[in-house]
Amino acid sequence: MAISTTVINVVARRLRDTANIAYPRAVLVRFVDHAQRVINAYTKSAINTVTVTSPGLLHTFSPVYRIINVLAQECASIENIRLDGKTLHRVDDFLDLSHQDPNWFGTRGNRWVSWSTIGKDFFILYPIVQPLPTGAVLQFDVVPTRPSTILDNGSNDIVLADDLIPILQDLVEALGLIKGRRWSEASDPIARFKSQLDSLGRTYQIQDVTGKV
Amino acid sequence: MPQADVLQLVTDLSDGLNDSTATTNYYGDVIFLMGLDPGGTVVNITTVDPVIFVPQTTLPASSITTLAVIYDRKHLSKTGRARANAWDTQWFTTLGPPFAWLDEDQDRHTITEIPIPVNPPTVGLPRDPSTSDPGFNGLTIIYTETRTDAHGDEELAMALEIMAREFSRDSDHTDHTAAQTCRTLSGTLFTMVNVSLVDDIPGPAKALQEESRGAE
Numbered sequence: 001m002a003i004s005t006t007v008i009n010v011v012a013r014r015l016r017d018t019a020n021i022a023y024p025r026a027v028l029v030r031f032v033d034h035a036q037r038v039i040n041a042y043t044k045s046a047i048n049t050v051t052v053t054s055p056g057l058l059h060t061f062s063p064v065y066r067i068i069n070v071l072a073q074e075c076a077s078i079e080n081i082r083l084d085g086k087t088l089h090r091v092d093d094f095l096d097l098s099h100q101d102p103n104w105f106g107t108r109g110n111r112w113v114s115w116s117t118i119g120k121d122f123f124i125l126y127p128i129v130q131p132l133p134t135g136a137v138l139q140f141d142v143v144p145t146r147p148s149t150i151l152d153n154g155s156n157d158i159v160l161a162d163d164l165i166p167i168l169q170d171l172v173e174a175l176g177l178i179k180g181r182r183w184s185e186a187s188d189p190i191a192r193f194k195s196q197l198d199s200l201g202r203t204y205q206i207q208d209v210t211g212k213v
Numbered sequence: 214m215p216q217a218d219v220l221q222l223v224t225d226l227s228d229g230l231n232d233s234t235a236t237t238n239y240y241g242d243v244i245f246l247m248g249l250d251p252g253g254t255v256v257n258i259t260t261v262d263p264v265i266f267v268p269q270t271t272l273p274a275s276s277i278t279t280l281a282v283i284y285d286r287k288h289l290s291k292t293g294r295a296r297a298n299a300w301d302t303q304w305f306t307t308l309g310p311p312f313a314w315l316d317e318d319q320d321r322h323t324i325t326e327i328p329i330p331v332n333p334p335t336v337g338l339p340r341d342p343s344t345s346d347p348g349f350n351g352l353t354i355i356y357t358e359t360r361t362d363a364h365g366d367e368e369l370a371m372a373l374e375i376m377a378r379e380f381s382r383d384s385d386h387t388d389h390t391a392a393q394t395c396r397t398l399s400g401t402l403f404t405m406v407n408v409s410l411v412d413d414i415p416g417p418a419k420a421l422q423e424e425s426r427g428a429e
Contacts, residue, residue: 027225030221030222030225031225034222034365034368034369034372035369037365037366037368037369038366038369038370038402038405038406039405040366041366041405041406041407042405042406061342061345061346061347062342062343062346062347064258064342064343065343066341066343066344069343069344074364074365076364076365076366076406077407093252094281094355095280095281097288098281098288102287102288103286103287103288104288105283105286105287105288105353106285106286106287107286118256118258118280118355119253119254119255119256119257119357120254120255120256120364121256121257122256122258122343174398175226175369178226178373178376178391178394178395178398179225179226179227179228180228181228181388181391183388183390183391183394186394187394190394190397190398193401194401197401197405
């Protein structure tokens with residue numbers, strides 16, 4: 001894992017501003033922060049697993065859950081949901097649930113079969129599980145893309161894998177050149193950034209714009 | 214993430230050249246365009262109570278595109294006027310539990326249920342079905358919306374799109390090369406975070422614009 005200081009130093013060198021006069025470090029930190037969020041949303045390079053055990057988070061009146069209420073964090077996407085170690089079926093477009101079951105919003109069952117997301121704020125666990133016996137705890141794992149913590153001008157780890165650091169540096173360099181209104185120079189890191197993105201498909205499962213892998 | 218994050222990013226990227234009022238307005242414009250995408254990411258869910266014996270239901274004021282409508286627990290099909298007429302030429306007055314909805318001939322924040330609901334809903338207030346019981350005979354609407362807290366991964370793309378608009382407008386810092394650079398990069402970043410920014414110019418106007426571009 002690279003640390004933010006290293007990335008900022010490299011970009012500052014490329015911008016010919018190692019003293020951070022025209023490009024203050026606080027600004028570069030913000031650029032790195034936002035750039036890594038985009039790259040991670042695209043590559044799913046860093047994901048984590050959140051185990052949900054609190055029965056208070058689950059309800060029986062609808063199959064819809066707000067992601068931030070369950071995971072206590074925002075995420076760019078959910079990649080997987082497991083119940084008792086078994087991966088639930090992912091429905092790419094929640095509207096497809098209505099083809100399978102027009103009453104999906106109210107169907108009840110003994111265990112979850114599939115899941116889907118609605119935008120980036122909600123997810124569906126289908127069907128609604130019957131009320132559990134008193135004292136029983138239902139535990140499931142949610143695998144979201146890992147949200148990056150807000151970086152500071154220190155030694156925070158970049159959440160991206162090391163092979164994505166050159167892409168991150170190119171994007172931050174482009175943002176720096178845009179800030180400096182060096183438009184013709186910005187086209188070069190933008191071109192490098194795009195060509196590297198094209199080659200990422202070999203390593204990462206890249207989602208297209210429809211959300212299907 | 215709050216709107217202030219994006220505005221700060223625009224200020225950083227434009228080196229303080231941006232007009233703060235214009236930037237705030239552009240933020241609203243970009244969120245609206247994101248909401249026009251039927252695969253949108255700025256989505257909300259609300260259960261409202263239909264008025265019994267009245268075919269229309271008013272959607273939340275923040276709604277942009279209606280993605281799905283659920284009556285009681287049943288997912289309603291979206292239909293059109295012609296199909297509704299084929300089913301029943303009296304559909305506008307037929308009573309019963311709804312099985313379809315349409316938004317033709319309505320203003321932006323209104324939908325019509327077919328047939329007209331007659332069973333009284335049980336709760337009373339608009340509610341979020343992810344946190345409270347939607348009750349019975351309610352109408353649950355899933356829709357894209359305008360808001361002031363975009364997702365963290367979308368903020369950079371939004372900031373660049375706002376920059377493109379800032380440099381396109383007539384001002385002392387108008388710069389079409391800058392606008393084009395920002396728009397190109399924002400388009401790539403929007404694609405990376407699964408957002409399609411729908412062009413806000415309707416068909417004929419867009420065709421005219423493209424024609425005039427060709428003439429240049």
